[in-house]
Amino acid sequence: xxxxxxxxxxxxVEHNASSTGAVVGRMVTLRIANQSIxxxxxxxxxxxxxxxxxIPFRVPDDTQIDCEVSWTIEGVAPAQAPVIHRFxxxxxxxxxxxxREEITFYNPVGNDQRLRPTMQILxxxxxxxxxxxxxxxxxxxxxxxxxxxPWAEYIVQRRLAxxxxxxxxxxxxxxxxxxxxxxxHSGAGKSTLAELAEELGATIPTDxxxxxxxxxxxxxxxxxxxxxxxxxxxxxxxxxxxxALLVHGTDDHIEPMEPRRAVKEMYVRTVxxxxxxxxxxxxLDTIEVVASRVxxxxxxxxxxxxxxxxxxxxxxSEFPSRGEP
Amino acid sequence: xxxxxxDRHVYRNIAGExxxxxxxxxxxxxxxxxxxxxxxxxxxxxxxxxxxxxxxLVLSEYDVPADRASxxxxxxxxxxxxxxxxxxxxxx
Numbered sequence: 001x002x003x004x005x006x007x008x009x010x011x012x013v014e015h016n017a018s019s020t021g022a023v024v025g026r027m028v029t030l031r032i033a034n035q036s037i038x039x040x041x042x043x044x045x046x047x048x049x050x051x052x053x054x055i056p057f058r059v060p061d062d063t064q065i066d067c068e069v070s071w072t073i074e075g076v077a078p079a080q081a082p083v084i085h086r087f088x089x090x091x092x093x094x095x096x097x098x099x100r101e102e103i104t105f106y107n108p109v110g111n112d113q114r115l116r117p118t119m120q121i122l123x124x125x126x127x128x129x130x131x132x133x134x135x136x137x138x139x140x141x142x143x144x145x146x147x148x149x150p151w152a153e154y155i156v157q158r159r160l161a162x163x164x165x166x167x168x169x170x171x172x173x174x175x176x177x178x179x180x181x182x183x184x185h186s187g188a189g190k191s192t193l194a195e196l197a198e199e200l201g202a203t204i205p206t207d208x209x210x211x212x213x214x215x216x217x218x219x220x221x222x223x224x225x226x227x228x229x230x231x232x233x234x235x236x237x238x239x240x241x242x243x244a245l246l247v248h249g250t251d252d253h254i255e256p257m258e259p260r261r262a263v264k265e266m267y268v269r270t271v272x273x274x275x276x277x278x279x280x281x282x283x284l285d286t287i288e289v290v291a292s293r294v295x296x297x298x299x300x301x302x303x304x305x306x307x308x309x310x311x312x313x314x315x316x317s318e319f320p321s322r323g324e325p
Numbered sequence: 326x327x328x329x330x331x332d333r334h335v336y337r338n339i340a341g342e343x344x345x346x347x348x349x350x351x352x353x354x355x356x357x358x359x360x361x362x363x364x365x366x367x368x369x370x371x372x373x374x375x376x377x378x379x380x381x382l383v384l385s386e387y388d389v390p391a392d393r394a395s396x397x398x399x400x401x402x403x404x405x406x407x408x409x410x411x412x413x414x415x416x417x
Contacts, residue, residue, distance in 0.1 A: 085349070260340035264356055267346070274348050274355075277335050284337055284346070 021051040021147070024058070028146065031059040031235065033211035033222035035159045038065045039146040042072045042131075046142050053225040053233045054147035067159055069130045071144040076117040076135045078104045085275060089115055093275065099125030103154070110138065119151065127158045153209070153226055157272050160211065161279035166286045167271040170210040170243075171228065172221050173197035173308070178241030178319075179221035180311055181210050182299075183269050188246040189303065191230035197308045204232035209271060212240065212290055219294050240294050241315040249300025252307045254314055262296035263287050327416055328379075328402060330370040334410045338364070345410065357408060362387060363401055375416070376402065 026041040028048050036059065041048055048071065050058070079102050081094040094102040101123050106115035120133040132151070134144055146152065157167055170183040171190035175197060182193050194207040205223020207230040213220050223234040245257065245265050257265065266287045274280050295318045301307035336359075337344045343364035345357040359367060365386060366379055376398060383394040405411035 258340070260342055263339050264344075268355055277332075277348055280335050280346060280348050281337070284339070288339065 021049055022055065023047045023143065024050050027061055029059050029061045029063050029065060030054060030057045030147075030152070031063065032057055032152070032156050032224060033160070033165060033237070034213050035067065035156055035165075036063050036065045037067045037069060037152070037155060037159075038063075039069045039071055039144075041144055042070045043074070046071065046073050046144055048146050049140075049143045051147045051225075053227060054152065056233065057225055057235050066163075067128055067130065067155065069132055069146070069155065071132045071134065071146060073134050073136055073142060073144060076104065076120045076133050078102065078117060078120070096122075101125075109135075121151070121154070123158070127155065127162055130155065147225065149226070153224075153271070154273060156211075156224075158275070158279070160213075161272050161275075161283050164282065164286060165211060165213040166266075166283055166290075167224070168210050168212060168266060169208070169269040169271055171207040171230075172205050172210040172223060172238075173202040174205065174236060174238045175200065175202035175308070175312065177238060178315055179238035180308070180315070181212070181221050181240055181243040182246055183210075183243060183266065184246035185269065189248065189301070190246060191228040192303050193246065193301070193307060194228075194230050194232065196303065196305045198232075200305050200308055202308070203234070203236065204230065205234040205236040205238075207232045212286070214286060214289050219290050240290075241319065242311060243290070243294050243296045244299040244311055245297070247298055247300045249302065251300070252302060252304075252310050253300045254297045254310055255300075257296040257298055259288075259291040259296070262291040265296075266291065326413055327373045327375045328370060329373045329412045330367060330405070331410050331412050334408070336364065336367055343367075345408070347408075362397070366398070366401055367405075370405075370411075373414075 028050060029036060029038040039048055079094055081096050083092045084095045085093040091105045096102055103121040104117050105119040107118040109116050118135045122131045160166060168183055170181045171194040173180045173194055182190050184190050191207045194204045198204050206227060208228030209224040209226040211222040211224055219240040220237050221240045222237040225233045227233045270283060272283055297314060333348055334345045335348060337346055343359040345359055347355045362383060369382055379398045380394050383398060402411060
């Protein structure tokens with residue numbers, strides 16, 4: 001099947017040389033961490049497209065949802081309303097009546113480098129009900145790219161910021177039932193350490209974006225569809241045993257971080273659209289609880305499996321009940 | 326001239342540290358540490374205030390000479406201005 005047929009049947013699609021996925025019909029529900037989002041095609045002939053990285057996050061459509069997204073393919077034009085945030089030349093947010101927001105994204109179209117509005121999200125104040133307009137694309141005029149970066153991530157960011165939870169720029173390794181959250185900016189070694197952890201038997205639900213949520217039993221880390229160079233994605237989750245700030249070193253060494261520093265290090269590594277005071281305060285609420293409940297360390301390391309073993313020894317000292325496997 | 330804090334930052338006390346945090350995601354430096362006196366002034370700047378009122382506030386709370394309080398307040402306001410965290414207007 002080729003892209004752009006408009007057929008409601010499911011099938012594999014070569015989206016482009018580096019990205020493949022599937023046409024999934026007119027409705028699809030994704031569960032990313034604790035957020036269930038249902039996407040629905042709006043308009044005759046429109047089909048939804050999911051990239052491979054998102055397919056493991058698909059759940060049955062009768063799942064109770066947190067957010068409903070109606071997706072239309074049509075021309076995109078910003079409303080006549082004041083811009084409240086503008087991020088570079090690529091996207092801007094307008095405040096509409098009733099607390100609603102309109103987010104418009106701009107991109108070059110084809111060989112024309114001028115930026116044009118290509119995507120728009122109209123949301124209610126709680127990011128519970130969304131309408132997306134996607135400009136028609138040459139070659140695939142009826143495919144709705146619901147998982148195309150960064151739309152889905154943006155929706156999850158806003159849902160978490162408003163309702164609790166945080167996306168960290170961090171890899172996640174699940175080893176012996178415990179999540180190791182490996183935090184760092186680009187180039188810090190997240191994918192490298194994740195790959196080494198996998199050699200030791202850990203699973204890697206993500207090597208770039210980890211979601212943390214709080215529940216009664218503690219802090220949970222979740223894999224996401226957004227990966228780094230190691231290209232690992234999975235919806236798996238696990239209780240957090242440790243959070244490590246990755247720093248290149250000349251040997252392997254861990255140092256505990258005080259909650260005060262841990263909050264700051266985590267905050268600057270959040271992947272959150274900081275839009276409102278409410279969202280910033282809620283994000284900080286989450287991070288403060290995480291930093292108070294989870295041991296946080298700075299890890300200076302060389303790229304060998306010894307670094308992960310060092311982290312495991314720290315988890316075992318924090319949680320003596322976790323013996324040898 | 327009177328001053329008021331802007332709406333691009335939030336104040337947060339984290340484990341005893343006074344932090345001013347940028348709401349905007351495009352800020353290159355999203356966190357700034359405040360001294361206790363800076364935190365006090367920030368809270369007071371929730372409403373319009375004249376510089377002299379802020380100096381009086383410092384003098385009422387801290388045992389410092391008037392010229393030192395005046396210089397500190399002026400420096401603090403300038404720092405907020407550089408962070409785009411301050412609104413200022415001529416008095417009517």
